[in-house]
Structure formats: C-alpha cells, structure tokens
Amino acid sequence: MPATDLLSSQGLRLDGRRPNELRRIRCRLGVFTQPDGSAYLEQGNTKVLAAVYGPHQASKSKLSTEGVVVNCQYSMATFSTGERKNRPRGDRKSQEMSMHLRQALTAAIKTELYPRSQIDIYVEVLQADGGAYCACVNAATLALTEAGVPLRAYVCASSASMAAAGAGSAGPEPLLDVGHVEEAAGGVVLTVAALPTTGHIALLEMSHRLHMDYFDIVLSRAMQGCRDIEVILDRAVRDHLAEGWTKQDVMTI
Amino acid sequence: MTGHVSIRLASERVNHCVATMNEPPRFYTPGEVITGMQDFMRGHGTYTEDDCLKASVAGVMEKVNKLICIRPLKSRYVGEIGDVVVGRVLEVQQRRWKVETNSRLDSVLQLSSVNLPGGELRRRSAEDEQMMRKHLQEGDLISAEVQSVFSDGSLSLHTRSLKYGKLTQGTLVKVYPSLIKRRKNHFHNLPCGVAIIIGNNGYIWISPQNHEGVMEEQKDDDTVDQQSVSRSDRETMARVKNCIAALVASKMMLDDTSIMFAYEESLKYDSVKDLLDPETMLDISFLTQHRINNIMEE
Numbered sequence: 001m002p003a004t005d006l007l008s009s010q011g012l013r014l015d016g017r018r019p020n021e022l023r024r025i026r027c028r029l030g031v032f033t034q035p036d037g038s039a040y041l042e043q044g045n046t047k048v049l050a051a052v053y054g055p056h057q058a059s060k061s062k063l064s065t066e067g068v069v070v071n072c073q074y075s076m077a078t079f080s081t082g083e084r085k086n087r088p089r090g091d092r093k094s095q096e097m098s099m100h101l102r103q104a105l106t107a108a109i110k111t112e113l114y115p116r117s118q119i120d121i122y123v124e125v126l127q128a129d130g131g132a133y134c135a136c137v138n139a140a141t142l143a144l145t146e147a148g149v150p151l152r153a154y155v156c157a158s159s160a161s162m163a164a165a166g167a168g169s170a171g172p173e174p175l176l177d178v179g180h181v182e183e184a185a186g187g188v189v190l191t192v193a194a195l196p197t198t199g200h201i202a203l204l205e206m207s208h209r210l211h212m213d214y215f216d217i218v219l220s221r222a223m224q225g226c227r228d229i230e231v232i233l234d235r236a237v238r239d240h241l242a243e244g245w246t247k248q249d250v251m252t253i
Numbered sequence: 254m255t256g257h258v259s260i261r262l263a264s265e266r267v268n269h270c271v272a273t274m275n276e277p278p279r280f281y282t283p284g285e286v287i288t289g290m291q292d293f294m295r296g297h298g299t300y301t302e303d304d305c306l307k308a309s310v311a312g313v314m315e316k317v318n319k320l321i322c323i324r325p326l327k328s329r330y331v332g333e334i335g336d337v338v339v340g341r342v343l344e345v346q347q348r349r350w351k352v353e354t355n356s357r358l359d360s361v362l363q364l365s366s367v368n369l370p371g372g373e374l375r376r377r378s379a380e381d382e383q384m385m386r387k388h389l390q391e392g393d394l395i396s397a398e399v400q401s402v403f404s405d406g407s408l409s410l411h412t413r414s415l416k417y418g419k420l421t422q423g424t425l426v427k428v429y430p431s432l433i434k435r436r437k438n439h440f441h442n443l444p445c446g447v448a449i450i451i452g453n454n455g456y457i458w459i460s461p462q463n464h465e466g467v468m469e470e471q472k473d474d475d476t477v478d479q480q481s482v483s484r485s486d487r488e489t490m491a492r493v494k495n496c497i498a499a500l501v502a503s504k505m506m507l508d509d510t511s512i513m514f515a516y517e518e519s520l521k522y523d524s525v526k527d528l529l530d531p532e533t534m535l536d537i538s539f540l541t542q543h544r545i546n547n548i549m550e551e
Contacts, residue, residue, distance in 0.1 A: 036329065055329060057359040108283075110300065110309055115405055117357050145283060148328030150298065150309035153284025197284040198302075234282050237311050242277045243270065244326045244504050245313065 006163035006182055007173060014181045015044075019163070022177045022225060023131075025232050027139070029146045029240040037147025041139035044179060045129035050139035051122045052147040058118035067111035069118040072101040074136060076125040097133060100203055104137050104193035107202035108155035109144065119149060130180035131159050137193050138229055145237050154233055155202055157193040158225030160218045162210060172214065174221040192222040196230040199223075259530075267531035269503045271542045281308035281323050288321070297331075298323030330355045330430040330454035332408040336399045337439040339425070339452035340410070342389050348382060350389055352397070355430065355454045358407035362389075366400060366411035368418070394420040396450050396458065416440055420450075422482060423460030424494050428501045430455035434508040441509040445516055446486065447493050451507060459493050461486040491525045492516060499534035505542060514541045 007013060017023070023044030032038040037052040055068050062069045074097040076087050087094070105121060121143070123136040137157035144151060161175040161182055175182065178189050188210040193203040201223075210218065281287060287299065287306045295301055298310040299321055312325040332338070332354070340354035342362075350362040369381060369388070389395065396417050397410035412418050430453065439451045442462055450458040461482050482490075496515035500507060518540040519528055527533055 036327070055357045057357075114357055116407075145311045146327065148310050148312075148325030150300075151283040152300070152302075152309065153307075154282075195284070237282050238280050241280045241311055241326055245277050245280075 006161070006175060006185060006187060011173075013163075013175060014185070015179055017177075019173045019175050020221065020224070022158075022228055023179065025138075025229065027142055027233070027236045029142050029236060035143075035147070037143040037145070037149070039139045039142035039146060041135055041142065043131060043135040043138070043177070045127055046125070046131055046135045047127040048132070048135040048139045049124045049126060050136065050143040052119065052140070052143040052149065053122075054119035054147070055114045055117035055149065056119075058116055062118060063116055065115050068109065068114040070102050070106045070109060070111070070121065071118060072098045072105065072121045072123070072140075074098045074101055074123050074125075076128060076132075080125045080128045097136070100133065100193075100205065101136055101140065104155055104157065104202040105140055105144070107193075107200065108141070108151045108153060108195060110150040110152060113150055119144075128180070130178055130183045133157060133191055134159055134177070134193075138233060142233060142236065146240065153195040153197040154230050155193055155195055156226040156229040156233065157191065157203070158222050158229055159189050159191045160222035160225065161187050161189050162214050162218055163187070174214075174218045176221050176225045188218070190218050190222055192219065192226060194223060194226045196223070196227040267535055269531070269535055269538070271503045271505065271535075271538050278313045280311065281314060282311045283309055287314065287323075292319065294320040296320045296322030298325060324431075327429050327431055329357050331406070332356055332360075332399045332402055332454070334399050334401060336453035337396065337450065338399060338408075338410065338454040339394065339396050339420070339450055339456035339458050340454070342391055342393045342395060345386050345389070345391060348385075350385070352395065352410060354408065354410075354452075355427070355456060356406070356408055358405065360399075360408040360410050362395070362397060362410045362412065366409070366413060368413055368415070389419060394425060394458070396420055396452070420458055420460065423458055424490055426457040426459065426494055426497050428455045428457065428497065428507065432501060432504065432507050434506045436508055443493070443509065443513055443516070445489055445493070445513075447489050449493065449509070449512065451509070451512075457497060457507070459490050461490065488525055492519060492528065495519070495525060495528035496537060499528065499537045500541065502531075502534050503538035503542075505538055510548075511541055511545060514544045518544075 025043050027041040029039050031040045035051040035053050039050050041048050058069050074094045075089050078084055078086050121140050123140055125132050134157040141154050159178045161178045163173050163175055183189055188208040191205045194201045285308045287308055289305050293306055299306055300309050308323045310323050310325040312323050315322045315324050338354045340352040342350050343353050344351035348364045352360045352362050354360045397412045399408050400411040401409045433451055433453055433455055442448050446462055448460050448462045493516055496519050500515055515537050518537050
C-alpha cells in the first residue's frame with residue numbers, strides 16, 4: 001500500500017533526493033590484510049564491512065562434492081542503530097539475513113569450479129540506516145571480487161518503494177534506494193538482488209502489500225538501481241586494480 | 254610496556270603507491286565480454302555464455318595462442334608441479350599428513366614421499382606408521398616440493414631431498430602468492446647472514462644461516478636446533494621481515510634481489526622497529542624500485 005507523505009509537492013523525498021536517485025555510495029576494496037578479500041561500503045549513512053575467506057578446505061560436515069559451500073554470516077554492531085543493544089550472532093533476524101545473503105551470492109559465484117571447498121563471507125553492519133541488506137550484498141560482491149573468486153557477474157542489490165500521489169505530484173511514483181526514515185514511515189519495500197549484466201534476479205523480497213498494478217514499475221525501478229550500482233562497483237574494482245597492477249610486472253607470455 | 258602506538262586519521266594515511274613508468278594494462282571485470290568469437294579456448298578465469306567468452310574474475314588477460322586466461326590480482330595459491338612451498342602440518346592421518354599451504358584444498362604429504370632417517374632404501378614398516386607423529390607433528394612447519402596435482406586441484410607434496418623437511422627456528426611471513434616471482438631457486442642464503450625460503454605459495458620462511466653446515470638428519474633427537482640464536486641474528490631476521498612487509502605494502506614482486514635491495518636500503522634506519530613506520534616503508538620500497546629499474550635498464 002503506497003504511503004502518502006513520502007514525496008513533497010516539489011517531487012522531493014524526505015532526505016531531499018529525487019525518486020530515482022540512489023544515496024551516495026563510497027567504497028574501498030582491500031581494507032584488511034588477513035582475509036583473502038575485504039571491502040568497505042557506505043550507502044548514505046549505512047556502513048558495512050565485508051570479509052571473505054576462501055575458497056579453503058571445507059569442514060567434514062559441510063563438504064560437498066558438487067561445488068563450493070558458501071557460508072555467510074551477517075552481524076550488526078552493538079552501536080549500529082540509534083539504540084545501543086547487544087546483538088547476539090545467532091538471533092532470528094541475522095539468521096534470516098545470512099540465508100538471504102547466501103542465496104544472492106550463490107547465484108553469482110561459479111560454485112561448480114571448486115568441489116570440496118568452502119567460502120566464508122562475513123558482513124558486519126557498522127551503521128544501519130535502512131537498506132542494510134542491499135549494502136551487505138554490494139560489499140560482499142566487492143570482497144569476493146577482491147578475493148579472486150570466480151563470479152558469473154557482479155551481484156547488486158537495491159530496494160524500491162512506492163509513494164502515493166501526493167498533493168501536486170503527477171501520480172504514484174516508485175522510490176529508489178529506501179532509507180531508514182522512509183522504511184519507518186510505512187509503505188512497501190521491495191528488495192531485489194540481481195545480476196544486472198545478465199538480467200537474472202537472485203533474490204526478491206517484499207514487505208507489506210502492494211497492488212499488482214504497481215509491482216512492475218517498482219521492480220523496474222529497483223532493477224534500474226541495481227544497474228546503477230553495478231556501474232559504481234565496477235569503477236571501484238577497476239580503480240583498485242589500477243592501484244595494484246602498477247607495481248607488478250605484468251607477465252605477458 | 255611503554256606505549257609507542259600511532260593511530261592516524263584516515264586522511265593522513267600514506268599511499269603506498271610506487272609509481273612505475275608502464276601504463277596500466279586493460280582490465281577485465283566479472284561478467285565482462287572478452288570476445289564474441291568462437292575460435293578461442295576458455296582458460297582460467299573465464300566462462301562461456303550465450304556464445305560469448307566472459308571474464309569471471311577481475312584482472313588482466315593472458316593469451317597463449319588461442320587460450321585466453323584472466324589472471325586476478327590476488328587469489329589462493331594454485332599449485333604447479335615442482336613448486337617450492339612452505340606449509341603447516343594440520344593433521345596426522347593413516348600413512349599421510351595433511352598440510353595447509355594456502356591452497357584451495359589441504360595438501361597431502363604421503364609417508365612414502367618423505368626421507369626417513371636411515372637412508373633411501375629402507376623398507377617402510379608398521380613402526381614407521383606409528384612413529385609418524387614423532388617425525389612431523391600437528392603445527393609443525395615444513396618446506397616441500399609439489400610432486401603432483403590431483404584432479405580436484407589439491408596438491409601432493411614430497412620432501413625427498415635434504416633441503417626440504419621440517420623447519421625449526423625462524424619466522425614465517427605470509428604474503429599473497431601472486432607477489433612471488435617464479436625463479437629457478439627459491440632457497441637463498443642472503444649475504445646479510447639470513448637464509449630465506451620463498452615459497453611459491455606466498456609463505457616466506459626466514460631463518461638464521463646454519464653455519465656449521467650440518468644437516469639435521471644425523472641427529473634425530475628432539476634437541477635438534479634448539480640452541481639459542483644470537484641477538485644480532487634475530488635483529489637481522491626482523492629487519493628482513495620488515496623489509497618484506499614494506500615491499501608487500503607497495504605490492505612489489507618478491508625475490509632474492511628485491512629483498513636484498515630493500516634490506517640494503519633499510520640499513521640507513523638504525524632501529525628495526527622504525528621500519529614499520531608507513532613513511533619509512535614507502536621510502537624503502539621506493540628506493541628498491543629505483544634500484545630494480547636501474548638494473549633493468551642496464
């Protein structure tokens with residue numbers, strides 16, 4: 001159900017963005033030395049760290065001969081939200097988030113290449129300001145790329161919402177990249193994790209109810225967000241590569 | 254402990270870039286189409302989809318005739334036969350050891366591919382199997398050579414030479430494998446009085462040079478190499494370790510030449526712990542790069 005007061009009469013959102021604008025994304029690859037790959041990503045005020053270990057020998061209980069076992073752990077820092085709260089790792093919410101992360105990332109990783117191995121992905125939310133899942137997927141993609149794990153394509157996640165026709169605005173308008181204020185104001189949040197280069201959707205999740213007529217436009221806006229994020233991530237990866245390669249003798253055989 | 258801790262703002266961090274002349278090569282990122290043509294072979298780091306050859310990792314292209322590979326900046330160690338590796342024993346199993354070598358899967362060291370005390374032609378008996386833990390225990394570091402690569406990518410090692418075997422006293426430095434330059438020899442006695450083993454898997458072992466030149470195989474008791482290492486030797490080892498750290502921070506290739514150059518450049522700093530200062534690290538790697546460039550030009 002579209003919420004009413006998400007768009008001002010000038011067509012601006014609560015935080016001053018236009019409906020089709022993302023929050024500012026800043027990211028960095030290779031923030032840690034110990035893991036195989038790591039990344040830090042800021043999406044507006046949502047800040048996330050991701051670390052990837054592997055592929056390494058899978059533990060005996062998890063070992064699979066078909067492909068690599070992807071193991072995700074999502075956790076939130078005690079200081080990540082307005083209310084300081086000790087968050088145990090295994091609680092229901094983070095377990096669900098870990099499962100969803102795993103689903104999105106397994107769709108991108110070429111799992112069949114490394115039988116009997118395991119990849120561990122740890123994401124930590126340092127500051128949660130809405131769209132934590134999306135930021136986690138994007139950060140994990142960067143960390144996987146840095147670790148040199150073979151991916152089909154980047155997997156990017158974005159969320160979208162729906163604003164009802166307010167006073168003065170043209171009509172109902174889908175909103176891209178939902179922040180905490182908009183999440184709290186009510187209204188639907190559609191989260192999409194997709195491989196934008198191929199157009200595959202890895203995960204689709206929606207909170208609240210949305211009229212069927214609106215679904216397509218909200219989904220297409222979220223997909224547009226994924227494509228925009230991919231461009232940003234790709235640029236970050238290329239910058240990181242350029243920084244690393246200048247010092248290496250590139251072996252051309 | 255006296256507090257000598259420096260915590261910097263992110264804006265004051267040192268950029269470890271050491272500029273080189275050559276311009277960056279063309280990069281490929283996951284999902285990017287390399288070529289649409291059919292007449293190429295699919296190598297590592299690539300896959301085919303919709304009649305296109307696409308990259309699956311972020312890195313540069315290596316082309317051998319019709320084979321196209323994408324080499325990532327950083328990845329786990331991919332073993333090749335004949336590589337020298339340094340690894341840690343994880344498990345003692347029936348007639349074999351499991352060894353961690355920074356590879357995707359644990360490596361195997363068969364009991365039949367180690368030199369047991371008592372010469373080459375000795376029959377391996379049931380006692381040998383029971384004595385395995387006495388030979389190599391969990392947590393021991395070894396140097397070995399890759400004997401073969403199994404179909405799933407895991408490695409089989411051997412230590413059938415006097416230069417391989419258990420490592421006793423020294424320091425282990427872990428770097429990522431793509432920084433190691435492949436050389437004919439990976440065992441070096443540096444002129445500064447330190448022996449290093451540059452494992453192809455990115456594990457570097459720094460140890461004091463063994464002056465008397467005796468191999469440990471004669472004395473198979475537990476007191477092997479337990480004599481203390483002199484302070485000056487330990488300082489030199491620490492200096493070499495810090496020099497490697499400086500080169501790694503600037504992502505420079507490691508071999509005996511670059512490590513030796515970095516060591517010589519570092520001698521102008523008296524205290525070894527000063528070498529961990531980011532500005533000093535940058536200075537050392539910059540001077541090393543300069544010397545390497547000079548050699549290349551000659």
